[in-house]
Amino acid sequence: MKRHTRKGLTVAATIMLAGGLLAACGGNNNEENRPSAASASGASQTASTAGTSAQSIAISYYTALNANASAVVTSLSDVEMYKELQKRTGVAVNFKHPAVGQEKEQFNLLIASGNLTDVIETAWNDYPGGPSKALADGTIVKLNDLIAQNAPNLSKLMKENEAVDKMVRTDTGDIYMMPMINLGKYRSFDGPFFRKDWLDELGLKTPKTIGDWENTLRAFKEKKGATAPFTATAKKLKEFTMLPGAFGVSHGYYLDGGKVKYGPAQDGYKQYIALMNKWFKEGLLDPDTFANDTKKMESNLTSGKSGLIFGYIGGTMGTLTTSVRQTDPKFELVGAQYPVLNDGDKPQFVKRDPEVNASGQVGITKANAHPAETVKWLDTLYGEDGALLKNFGVEGLTYTMGNGKPTYTDLIMKNPDKLSPAQAMAKYFRANYPSPGLADDRYIEQYYTLPEQQEAAKTFAEYADLSLEHVLPPVTLTPEESEELAQIEGEVNTYLDEMTAKFIMGVEPIDNYDKFVSQLQKMKIDRAVELKQAAYDRYAKR
Amino acid sequence: MKAATAIRKDFARHKSIYLMAAPVILYYLIFHYTPIYGAIIAFKNFQPAQGIWGSKWVGFDQFDRFFHGYYFWRLLKNTLLISLYSILFGFPAPILLALLLNELRMRWFKRVVQTVTYLPHFISVIVISGILIDFISRDGLLNDLFAFFGADRVAFLAFPQYFRTIFVSSSIWQEVGWGSIIYLAALSAINPELYEAAKIDGAGRFKQIRYITIPSLVPIMAILLILRIGHVMEVGFEKIILLYRPTTYETADVIASYIYREGLGGFNYSYSAAIGLFQSVVNLALLYSAHRISKRMNGSGLW
Known part of the structure; x- marks a missing residue:
């Protein structure tokens, strides 16, 4: 008996050791996978073809990898656009990417560690304390002079477009980043999508009012056997403004006649939450809404469990339609107008990208030894050639020129490796997600290959400009205001996420909504609104 | 000198x-x-x-902010409750398993059971959580079973009342085999003459366990319990972060997960450092008191 145990223990110890080794190896792999793959390659060829800059320099570049890109490359160094840019400018770039899903934490650690990369591309309004704080901290440097001296293309765009000039500055007029600029007519890329083939089969029109939506979802449930007629994730519900928009509010701060308001504290939001609760109880809203991730949500739609999804014209409508049609040729989605309460109303909260995108903004850090060269390098992306490179890639490879119009080659549109256009683009250039430089409408016109995509783009654009009255522009707060706001929002956001989910699931009765609002007030939400209002007033005066 | x-x-x-x-x-x-x-x-x-x-x-501003914050009592309660349940159900489990294994006569069966029970210990917590989520989701294995017997499907992870059960029971499943190893080692060190003497005196298997096996294990149980109590304020927060959702914060949000959200996610490093420090101080105090109690009761403590 004693001998047996000892033998057992030996076996145990061996397995323990082996297990430990395995675990150690696994850990290493995971950590090393992401940020590596620096662009050591191609350094040799640059010297000979160096164009604008006299000697070749190398800059380190931090940015999160967009989902389209992370599906096809491990680093932006592998993206053709940057290889070509290096050939043209002689500037080598070492990309550093945070692990997917850890973007916010790793960005915060990067800032706190003080080991900054030369440039950081992010949404600078999300910097803890805001852009003014980033400048005051010395994390990034003021770009006014650098841009005036080294960025003729960007300077020209700023001079010609007042909105752009306003949005790249803080209240005191400091330029803190080089943005993605969109001057085209396409500004709304996402919205609600219904199963068109189901609507046709049931003899229904694309729903317009909230009542239509409800009836449609009910029909999907009863007649099409959809178990999650409206599929969603907690994040998507919060990201899209169309449903609270029908009740005249948004998920966060919004403008109402020049006055800042906080959506969840309004009566309209209570009505929205009550509606979601009703849909949840009736089984119209996906019962797994608060457990789903995007993948699960999309598979609900493609497997016929759902008939309504929120997403993008490209990445959702385009990608899903193309993939499902391989097995079900009848599958069709339609982009529905943002819903309204009464027939004839106009939707007020359609999502509309501003001239300067909220993300894809590049800041130059104090660690950068070549700020002038870096700005010059980035400025190429605002010029004609650079913008072509950003939006279309390399001539002959990813596009061809005819009659002065670039057209994507089959490498992008009918990729031999069966990549969707969204992914093929991400492999070669940065057109279909925010990135510094000048956007180009001609990309959208080709990107949306399906007629229903073109239609959806028109639908979403119809009332988009109305939201200008309601969407808070990118206001900047002073460092002190930011700190106060961050403290308030830290508590409020957790509370909001938790309570809205509970109200919708019915864990918390909707009758307690007023208690919820008074708790928000105890958490000083009114003060937060005040701070935003002050910042907005300053912005309006710029 | x-x-x-x-x-x-x-x-x-x-x-x-x-x-x-x-x-x-x-x-x-x-x-x-x-x-x-x-x-x-x-x-x-x-x-x-x-x-x-x-x-x-x-x-002490950061501490003040935490103690007077909206979530302080809930965080403390959740941390203590999860910890308490883990000790209450999780601590005896490996002892029971070790006792059961010790009584087995078939060598191969014992080894198979041992290997099977401590394998989960080596699986990364991410994978464990992934498996859990798949098993207990609305279209998962567990719900399939329920549906087979005619019960309604339940999204267990979405409701606060299930969280502690899921957390504690999955932890037991993961750690029971591993935890039993140390007890098995202690068991093998018991002098066989004791059992022989007991047999001659007419003691059956149960009496042998009660009067020889368990008393021999008490010192090691005491030390492990003291060490465990030193970690009362620390809950395996990785698994919590992987399993909780805003809808279950009510029972699932613990001090460690709050530190993670505030510190790394919210950039409030000072605030989260203060909470972490508070947690460590309480742990130290608990560890010391457990040590004193044990010393007084059965003479063996940590030092």
Whole structure:
């Protein structure tokens, strides 16, 4: 008996050791996978073809990898656009990417560690304390002079477009980043999508009012056997403004006649939450809404469990339609107008990208030894050639020129490796997600290959400009205001996420909504609104 | 002076032993003692740009904010409850398993059971959580079983009332085999003559367990329990972060997960350092009191 145990223990110890080794190896792999793959390659060829800059320099570049890109490359160094840019400018770039899903934490650690990369591309309004704080901290440097001296293309765009000039500055007029600029007519890329083939089969029109939506979802449930007629994730519900928009509010701060308001504290939001609760109880809203991730949500739609999804014209409508049609040729989605309460109303909260995108903004850090060269390098992306490179890639490879119009080659549109256009683009250039430089409408016109995509783009654009009255522009707060706001929002956001989910699931009765609002007030939400209002007033005066 | 020479002498005599201990001592110095310096940011308003020293002193403001914050009591309650349930159900489990294994006569069966029960210990917590989520989701295995018997499907992870059960029971499943190893080792050290004597006196299997096996295990149980109590305020927060959702914060959000959200996600490093420090101080106090109690009760403590 004693001998047996000892033998057992030996076996145990061996397995323990082996297990430990395995675990150690696994850990290493995971950590090393992401940020590596620096662009050591191609350094040799640059010297000979160096164009604008006299000697070749190398800059380190931090940015999160967009989902389209992370599906096809491990680093932006592998993206053709940057290889070509290096050939043209002689500037080598070492990309550093945070692990997917850890973007916010790793960005915060990067800032706190003080080991900054030369440039950081992010949404600078999300910097803890805001852009003014980033400048005051010395994390990034003021770009006014650098841009005036080294960025003729960007300077020209700023001079010609007042909105752009306003949005790249803080209240005191400091330029803190080089943005993605969109001057085209396409500004709304996402919205609600219904199963068109189901609507046709049931003899229904694309729903317009909230009542239509409800009836449609009910029909999907009863007649099409959809178990999650409206599929969603907690994040998507919060990201899209169309449903609270029908009740005249948004998920966060919004403008109402020049006055800042906080959506969840309004009566309209209570009505929205009550509606979601009703849909949840009736089984119209996906019962797994608060457990789903995007993948699960999309598979609900493609497997016929759902008939309504929120997403993008490209990445959702385009990608899903193309993939499902391989097995079900009848599958069709339609982009529905943002819903309204009464027939004839106009939707007020359609999502509309501003001239300067909220993300894809590049800041130059104090660690950068070549700020002038870096700005010059980035400025190429605002010029004609650079913008072509950003939006279309390399001539002959990813596009061809005819009659002065670039057209994507089959490498992008009918990729031999069966990549969707969204992914093929991400492999070669940065057109279909925010990135510094000048956007180009001609990309959208080709990107949306399906007629229903073109239609959806028109639908979403119809009332988009109305939201200008309601969407808070990118206001900047002073460092002190930011700190106060961050403290308030830290508590409020957790509370909001938790309570809205509970109200919708019915864990918390909707009758307690007023208690919820008074708790928000105890958490000083009114003060937060005040701070935003002050910042907005300053912005309006710029 | 005398002490110094004594140490020098001892060092000369046991050079290789000191050398062998050096890596461990260095490890603790570098990774456990040096970072304590950083804990002073709990009393500051830490701004990375100004560095640890350059940031402003704020005294106990961060602690004050936590103690008077909306979530303080809930976080404390959740942390303590999850910990308490883990000890209540999780602590006896490996002992029971060890006792059961000890009674087995079939060698191969015993080994198979041992291997099977401690395998989950080696699986990364991410994978464990992934498996759990798949098993208990609305279209998962567990719900398939329920549906087969005609019950309604339940999204277990979405409702606060299930969270603690899921957390504690999955932890037991993961750690029971591993935890039993130390008890099995202790069991093998029991003098077989004791059992022989008991048999001659007519004691059956149960009496042998009760009067010989369990009393022999008490000292090791005491030490493990004291150590466990020293971690009462620490809950395996990785698994919590992987399993909780806003809808289950009510029972699932613990101090450690709150620190994670506030510190790494919210950039409030000073605030989260203060909460972490508070947690460590409470742990230290608990560990010390458990040690004193054990010493008084059965004479064996940690030191």
